[in-house]
Amino acid sequence: MxxxxxxxxxxxxxxxxxxxxxxxxANVSPRVLHAISKPILGHMNQELFQIMDEIKEGIKYVFQTRNDLTLAISASGHAGMEAVMSNLLEPGDKVLIAVNGLWGVRASDMAGRYDAQVVKMTANMGSNFTLREIEYYLQTESPKLLFIVQGETSTGVYQPLEGIGSLCHRYNCLLAVDVVASVGAVEFLMDRWEIDVAYAGVQKALGAPPGLTIISFSPRAQKVIFERTTPIKVYYWDMKILGQQWNCYNNVRPYHHTTCSALLVGLRESLAIITEAxxxxxxxxxxxxxxxxxxxxxxxxxxxxxxxxxxxxxxxxxxxxxxxxxxxxxxxxxxxxxxxxxxxxxxxxxxxxxxxxxxxxxxxxxxxxxxxxxxxxxxxxxxxxxxxx
Amino acid sequence: MxxxxxxxxxxxxxxxxxxxxxxxxANVSPRVLHAISKPILGHMNQELFQIMDEIKEGIKYVFQTRNDLTLAISASGHAGMEAVMSNLLEPGDKVLIAVNGLWGVRASDMAGRYDAQVVKMTANMGSNFTLREIEYYLQTESPKLLFIVQGETSTGVYQPLEGIGSLCHRYNCLLAVDVVASVGAVEFLMDRWEIDVAYAGVQKALGAPPGLTIISFSPRAQKVIFERTTPIKVYYWDMKILGQQWNCYNNVRPYHHTTCSALLVGLRESLAIITEAxxxxxxxxxxxxxxxxxxxxxxxxxxxxxxxxxxxxxxxxxxxxxxxxxxxxxxxxxxxxxxxxxxxxxxxxxxxxxxxxxxxxxxxxxxxxxxxxxxxxxxxxxxxxxxxx
CATH class of the missing domain: 3.90.1150.10 (Aspartate Aminotransferase, domain 1)
Known part of the structure; x- marks a missing residue:
């Protein structure tokens, strides 16, 4: 050797x-730590499919949505951001990104990697965006997608979301929201606020260990994914096939990748704790x-x-x-x-x-x-x- | 609500x-299950950096390599395959893929997504490739990269690797090997066999829970990554920045993504078990x-x-x-x-x-x-x- x-x-x-x-x-509860130490399950085991179904219901609850295309990606929060960009944008598409801290900067970098045309709408560090500012950009830029962050952790700023969805839809634009550090702790009404895609890390207010990202797409966003004319670059977060493994479209569950049962079980328990509370x-x-x-x-x-x-x-x-x-x-x-x-x-x-x-x-x-x-x-x-x- | x-x-x-x-x-040992139930660590904690350093040494041992660019990706085995394609190939690059089962098919799909020119070298299901066959393709196709699988799980076929690396290098081609289901169980000598990139799931012979992929790039492969003329599409497995978080280039460790301490601790313990044995x-x-x-x-x-x-x-x-x-x-x-x-x-x-x-x-x-x-x-x-x- x-x-x-x-x-x-x-x-x-x-x-x-x-x-x-x-x-x-954040720390996770002893109950969640105990759950993740249970025996490993295979990614095609019925018992794990059942846990995935339960997780889907839990995500729908904390996101307050009825979206079919709701699942967890086997990767950390950045994957959610990247899944948004790579699934919804095609080369040349215009994306409007609200930048008032690191996450808008990061989203701009990612959208650029997927050859989108990036327009930045900026606010001072420590501030957020008004409906009027947003409408001005929607009107003058006609983007396909607006990306905005509900909880900007790099500055500690909260972004109210009510009204942005209907505004976007008036201008034929999709609305993507990063709720990584906010969902579970502040109000978030995905369907009522007409949000087309939202994603969150699970290691913050939701109380699970890091390693998974939960994400949900509205029927409107799902339609955009299925009507793409260019293939989605990344296999790993291609929602057309990952959504099948999560039983989002019909009742087949083909193998897409090897999920991590320990993390899924941990997420299931953390969602159960929120459900019980x-x-x-x-x-x-x-x-x-x-x-x-x-x-x-x-x-x-x-x-x-x-x-x-x-x-x-x-x-x-x-x-x-x-x-x-x-x-x-x-x-x-x-x-x-x-x-x-x-x-x-x-x-x-x-x-x-x-x-x-x-x-x-x-x-x-x-x-x-x-x-x-x-x-x-x-x-x-x-x-x-x-x-x- | x-x-x-x-x-x-x-x-x-x-x-x-x-x-x-x-x-x-596979099942993991009670020692590993116990380890993953320990308290969560922050992704920037010194103690977790120490565990990441130990994991790097463990990967170098099981891969038998001295490569600096050696780390774990926070995603399952498919991510390793995708990291190979997205880091080493630029649009139009020719990649030769050895197909004798599902994994060659999957690799071809991924390489195509990143706009590479895919040439398939096929063998019967249940069989593998000879040095002569490989040389014929290297000679006639002049690919930039050859992708081959050491353990083809869809058929149960083993591919001997000795000699392929030097052959590839004679034809100015990089060699990528999938050792997902083989490393730890069969001999694998990354440096001696002149392999440029190898990756493995950790949930098989290595005895860790799923959710992480270990990967290592030779200095030759690293040079190709740093001399790219087009950006790497995927932020999440961009080795230029992920390698920094893993302290592969110098002594800065900027935040790239939130790693999962539970999975890292589990991998550390599984590598420790192999080291002890x-x-x-x-x-x-x-x-x-x-x-x-x-x-x-x-x-x-x-x-x-x-x-x-x-x-x-x-x-x-x-x-x-x-x-x-x-x-x-x-x-x-x-x-x-x-x-x-x-x-x-x-x-x-x-x-x-x-x-x-x-x-x-x-x-x-x-x-x-x-x-x-x-x-x-x-x-x-x-x-x-x-x-x-």
Whole structure:
């Protein structure tokens, strides 16, 4: 053998128990962790098909939709974004992308890779888009698709969605919404708001481990996919065939790829937990968590990055970096208190801190613990900054 | 709320304990199942970066390579195939694909989606390719890339790889190999055999849960990726940026996507188990498992689909469907004995049965149990067929 057995793999595995209060993943409940440790099922086993059917019902519930083409992709949240672009856009198609943070930038990059004509509609970091602004772009640009983010985690901004769908349809445009960091925590009414495609990571407010993306297409979007004149580039997220494996079109379930039963079982349990609690109560728990965190942060003297509270995303609260060293704060929270807090991301790197309240962590005891850790870390990082001056 | 809470999610979760002896996934060891139920880690946590580094060493060991660009993609095995095509091929590039079963067909489909010029080199189902045949195609077609499968699970055929790499390089062609169902169980010497890219699912001989694909690119392949004149279509498996997150190029680890710590921890443990056993012993255990299965199948009167034993893939043994009803056999094995046996796939559907011996299941007790189940299921399915006549 040319390559010897790596010594590093002979050490025992050690996994610390962290409190994940960044922009996701969040911790998952012991019930979900227990579920994913159950025996593996084959991807063609009837029992796994049953679990997939249950997941579909769960997605329809949290998305509030009746769409047939509803399923989970075996990949992380970025895959959802890429599935939107590669399924709905053909080379030369015009896509309008709302950019007020990293996710609009990322979506623009992806749409460009699939040879779409990308038009960016921008707003200031920390702000969102009005119906009037959106209508102006729909009118002047006539795009095939509008992409917008309900919860922009890189800034902590919330985007109201009501009215955008009907506006888009008046201008013969499809509406795609990223609800990765918002669904489950804030109201989202896919059908009533006439949204054509929405996708979400499952490791945030939904309380599942990362690794899957849930996605749903309206009949209008499904029609666009089936009427394409060019093939979908990516086999892995080709909804024409992936939708068959998920039994979205008829009752055949041909093999498309090997799904991961452990992750599917975990998602099934996290959706069951929300079902048992009731979606409204699940959202309420996030709202209360946000209020508790906000109050605590105010008391500690933090300044909110999103001034206008109506524009704040309740799952990710962003605060301005000012009289403290942000790296030291993050390091102290992690090393001394096992609490993960996120710095900025992309355009906000170095400018803000982001504190997430999601899923299992949206409870008063955890938030209280985190606020105490933040108090200590803030003191430490202020002292550190003063000493450096 | 328009969509009420789904009643189906209020039932308790029930996961049966099956013995997965199809073409994968196989069962995973309790140690791996225990590991994946540990607390979730954030994708930017140092502890997870450490686990990713350990996984890289483990992949280098099982692939027998020193390649820097070695990592795991957060998606199932098909993603490995698609990553090969989308990273190494540009529109118009010629790719030679060895087709002797489903995987060559699938690879041709994917390469076509990325606008490559696809040339197929075919062999009979149940057979493989000689160096002479390969050289003829390299000489007459001058492809940029040759794609070939070491373990063709749809037929149970093994492809010897020694000599193909140097042959390809003599004709200025890259060599891509699918080792999804073979690595860990049969000899695979990536560097010595001059292979430019190889990928594998982890849910087969490596003993991890499905959901990740491991992949490695030679410096020659890496150079081709970095010298592309057109962008890589797919963000999710763009090795230029994914390789950064896996620390393959330098010491920055920018955020590319949210990895799944549970699956990474599971893969780490499965690689640790192989490291502790020793790769040679791990392969030997598969060889012995195959021999035991073969002897038992012969005793039961099964006829092997791959006549020439030197062409048989030891992880997936295929037998001919003849004097029994194959659907009844599969159903009886599953319903009465909890044993999953696979039917044919794609071109072999209805013609063969496939029995896998992989990873945790490659042990004498499991194989003995499965042979007993097969005996009963065969009797049942013979009686069923006779009664139908």
């Amino acid at each position: 040319d390559i010897p057995a790596p010594e590093i793999l002979k050490k025992p595995l050690e996994i610390p128990n962290k409190i994940l209060m960044g922009a996701g993943p 009731g979606l409204k109560n699940w959202q309420q728990k996030h709202k209360e968590g946000y209020k508790q965190l906000k109050k605590g942060l105010e008391k500690l003297g933090f300044e909110f990055f999103v001034d206008d509270e109506s524009k704040r995303l309740i799952t990710v609260t962003s605060v301005v970096v000012k009289d403290f060293d942000w790296k030291e704060l993050v390091k102290c929270a992690m090393n001394k208190h096992n609490v993960e807090i996120a710095g900025g991301l992309g355009p906000t790197a170095g400018k803000i801190l982001r504190i997430g309240v999601m899923g299992y962590n949206a409870n008063p005891y955890t938030i209280d613990y985190v606020l105490n850790a933040l108090k200590d870390a803030l003191n430490h990082s202020r002292t550190y900054k003063t000493a450096k001056l | 328009d969509i009420p809470a789904p009643e189906i999610l209020k039932k308790p979760l029930e996961i049966p304990n099956k013995i997965l002896m199809g073409a994968g996934p 020793g790769l040679k012993n791990w392969q030997q255990k598969h060889k012995e498992g195959y021999k035991q299965l073969k002897k038992g199948l012969e005793k039961l009167g099964f006829e092997f689909f791959v006549d020439d034993e030197s062409k048989r893939l030891i992880t997936v043994t295929s037998v001919v469907v003849k004097d029994f009803d194959w659907k009844e056999l599969v159903k009886c094995a599953m319903n009465k004995h909890n044993v999953e046996i696979a039917g044919g796939l794609g071109p072999t559907a209805g013609k063969i049965l496939r029995i896998g011996v992989m990873g945790y299941n490659a042990n004498p007790y499991t194989i003995d149990y499965v042979l007993n189940a097969l005996k009963d299921a065969l009797n049942h399915s013979r009686t069923y067929k006779t009664a139908k006549l």
